[in-house]
Amino acid sequence: MGAKxxxxxxxxxxxxxxxxxxxxxxQGYIALARNNASIDDRKLISAFETGREAADHKxxxxxxxxRVYKGxxxxxxxxxxxxxxxxxxxxxxxxxxxxAQTVRASAARAAAGSSTAALISFAVxxxxxxxxxxxxxIAAKNVSTPLSSLNGVMGKVAEGQFGIDVPSQSRPDEIxxxxxxxxxxxxxxxxxxxxxxxxxxxxxxxxxxxxxMMMVDTNGVIKFINCSATDLFQENIDIFREGFxxxxxxxxxxxxxxxxxxxxRGAQSVLTEATRLPFHTMINIGSLRIxxxxxxxxxxxxxxxxxxxEWKDMTQAIHNASAxxxxxxxxxxxEFETDxxxxxxxxxxxxxxGYALEEIVGKHHSMFMPTGETDGQAxxxxxxxxxxxxxxxxxxxxxxxxxxxxxxxxxxxxxLDKDGGAYGVxxxxxxxxxxxxxxxxxxxxxxxxxxxxxxL
Amino acid sequence: xxxxxxxLLIAAIPLIxxxxxxxxxxxxxxxxxxxxxxVVAGVDAAVSATALVHxxxxxxxxxxxxxxxxxxxFGDELTRRRQDVDAALAVLRDAGLLEDPxxxxxxxxxxxxxxxxxxxxxxRVADSEAAEFYTSTIDALITFARSRIDRDASxxxxxxx
Numbered sequence: 001m002g003a004k005x006x007x008x009x010x011x012x013x014x015x016x017x018x019x020x021x022x023x024x025x026x027q028g029y030i031a032l033a034r035n036n037a038s039i040d041d042r043k044l045i046s047a048f049e050t051g052r053e054a055a056d057h058k059x060x061x062x063x064x065x066x067r068v069y070k071g072x073x074x075x076x077x078x079x080x081x082x083x084x085x086x087x088x089x090x091x092x093x094x095x096x097x098x099x100a101q102t103v104r105a106s107a108a109r110a111a112a113g114s115s116t117a118a119l120i121s122f123a124v125x126x127x128x129x130x131x132x133x134x135x136x137x138i139a140a141k142n143v144s145t146p147l148s149s150l151n152g153v154m155g156k157v158a159e160g161q162f163g164i165d166v167p168s169q170s171r172p173d174e175i176x177x178x179x180x181x182x183x184x185x186x187x188x189x190x191x192x193x194x195x196x197x198x199x200x201x202x203x204x205x206x207x208x209x210x211x212x213m214m215m216v217d218t219n220g221v222i223k224f225i226n227c228s229a230t231d232l233f234q235e236n237i238d239i240f241r242e243g244f245x246x247x248x249x250x251x252x253x254x255x256x257x258x259x260x261x262x263x264x265r266g267a268q269s270v271l272t273e274a275t276r277l278p279f280h281t282m283i284n285i286g287s288l289r290i291x292x293x294x295x296x297x298x299x300x301x302x303x304x305x306x307x308x309x310e311w312k313d314m315t316q317a318i319h320n321a322s323a324x325x326x327x328x329x330x331x332x333x334x335e336f337e338t339d340x341x342x343x344x345x346x347x348x349x350x351x352x353x354g355y356a357l358e359e360i361v362g363k364h365h366s367m368f369m370p371t372g373e374t375d376g377q378a379x380x381x382x383x384x385x386x387x388x389x390x391x392x393x394x395x396x397x398x399x400x401x402x403x404x405x406x407x408x409x410x411x412x413x414x415x416l417d418k419d420g421g422a423y424g425v426x427x428x429x430x431x432x433x434x435x436x437x438x439x440x441x442x443x444x445x446x447x448x449x450x451x452x453x454x455x456l
Numbered sequence: 457x458x459x460x461x462x463x464l465l466i467a468a469i470p471l472i473x474x475x476x477x478x479x480x481x482x483x484x485x486x487x488x489x490x491x492x493x494x495v496v497a498g499v500d501a502a503v504s505a506t507a508l509v510h511x512x513x514x515x516x517x518x519x520x521x522x523x524x525x526x527x528x529x530f531g532d533e534l535t536r537r538r539q540d541v542d543a544a545l546a547v548l549r550d551a552g553l554l555e556d557p558x559x560x561x562x563x564x565x566x567x568x569x570x571x572x573x574x575x576x577x578x579x580r581v582a583d584s585e586a587a588e589f590y591t592s593t594i595d596a597l598i599t600f601a602r603s604r605i606d607r608d609a610s611x612x613x614x615x616x617x
Binding site: 029079081082085086089090092093096097100103104107108110111113114115117118121122124125128129132133135136137139140141143144147 | 458459460463464467468470471474477478479482485488489491492493495496499500502503506507510513517518521529530533598602
């Protein structure tokens with residue numbers, strides 16, 4: 001509040017109204033400040049309103065009012081009024097400065113707090129992002145790297161590299177499970193491939209075998225027939241059709257072995273009974289004598305999955321065996337290596353020579369030769385020609401164990417393989433010693449008679 | 457898409473959310489700091505204005521005393537109080553507040569202050585006219601101080617919104 005009206009002149013109503021209007025504005029702002037102030041600041045404002053400066057100002061204002069409105073304003077000079085009003089103004093200014101300083105400090109704290117919050121938010125966010133990215137990359141690599149390795153191993157296994165190591169098996173997580181499963185898969189696949197290779201070899205051996213074989217499952221259905229079996233059926237188709245009318249060698253795969261029912265009567269039941277395997281029987285189909293062998297086929301777990309039927313045409317062999325038996329019964333037979341080493345001899349030969357079998361096996365043919373006949377070139381050529389596959393027959397002079405002469409009619413037959421090479425010599429002989437002695441006696445008698453007649 | 461990329465994508469989504477949330481927090485904190493600075497600036501401006509108000513009140517009283525005493529009293533006091541006003545006015549000028557349009561009528565009175573002082577010194581102005589000159593200047597300054605506080609408070613509220 002100013003000091004208008006002082007200076008020597010008295011207060012008027014206009015002057016007083018001017019003072020009170022301005023004071024009212026100030027009071028309004030003081031009230032506003034009080035309403036917005038903190039508790040401490042309100043105390044400061046209250047202290048101002050009840051302070052000495054305010055009291056002095058009110059006192060002087062009351063005096064001025066009294067003077068204006070017919071009262072008295074004793075002892076109030078312009079200097080006094082100026083001093084009191086200025087003191088109040090200065091006091092108000094101090095309060096304002098205090099309040100402003102409070103606001104400044106509060107705002108500064110808020111700004112500092114905001115800066116700190118922003119910095120902390122940034123630091124937390126940046127750190128979280130960096131750490132999260134690092135963890136994400138590490139975690140992702142921790143998953144993707146072993147998966148890539150396992151994928152590479154799977155590729156190698158697919159290429160047939162069953163010796164390759166499977167990594168990550170020690171991991172306790174799903175990747176470890178996958179690795180352990182992959183190793184098991186690798187082992188099983190390796191075994192399967194190996195089994196398949198073996199099966200291929202066996203299949204090739206089966207297909208290329210000289211034995212006639214067919215494969216049937218446990219239901220008796222023919223699954224496979226090898227070339228030798230096909231040849232056997234085709235070469236003897238007329239004979240087979242006598243027993244199995246309508247047999248078609250081109251339609252046997254998939255047919256049931258029942259088509260051979262009559263001939264396989266003995267073998268039919270064993271096809272489904274693994275406990276009876278292997279099984280062997282001899283069957284007759286027309287003029288054919290077939291040696292039938294049935295063996296089981298089992299998988300890796302030991303389950304019976306089928307049978308192999310081996311058809312062995314024994315017709316010729318039986319015929320040959322019969323002939324050999326007849327020969328063995330009537331002739332002296334001995335078998336040699338191509339160099340003359342004795343392998344075997346039959347009873348007739350042993351009886352003719354007087355030896356036991358164990359006395360001659362492993363020894364040379366020369367043991368039967370007369371003294372002096374084995375040293376010459378002729379004896380060597382004899383065995384050389386036999387080894388070359390040339391048959392020799394005729395009458396031969398040999399020596400028994402007793403030292404007596406042994407005369408035989410013999411045939412030395414080289415035993416030839418498929419290529420024509422000799423692998424042995426079979427000698428078939430007839431003892432003609434008695435007739436040879438009679439002949440020699442007759443010749444000697446005839447010569448004596450001739451000499452007598454000439455001398456007469 | 458490879459597994460590593462999928463995993464990184466899964467991790468990226470919450471990271472993006474975290475980043476956006478943090479960015480919003482940082483923005484809010486910076487706005488609050490700016491608002492606090494606005495408050496300080498407003499308070500400084502208001503304090504500077506009210507300081508000038510107080511000085512002008514004192515100069516008004518001294519001028520009234522000088523005019524009322526026909527120049528016999530308050531001469532030295534008036535000179536000293538005018539210096540206080542000039543110092544307070546310089547603070548306002550240095551703070552750039554004299555260019556603030558909110559000062560309005562006060563600016564014109566500042567420009568006429570020297571002329572009014574000359575008329576007071578020469579006793580060629582009625583005490584009521586001089587008092588009215590200072591009072592209207594003071595009213596304009598008070599209005600300006602209040603508007604600055606209100607404006608900065610509004611800016612703070614707007615910044616926090």
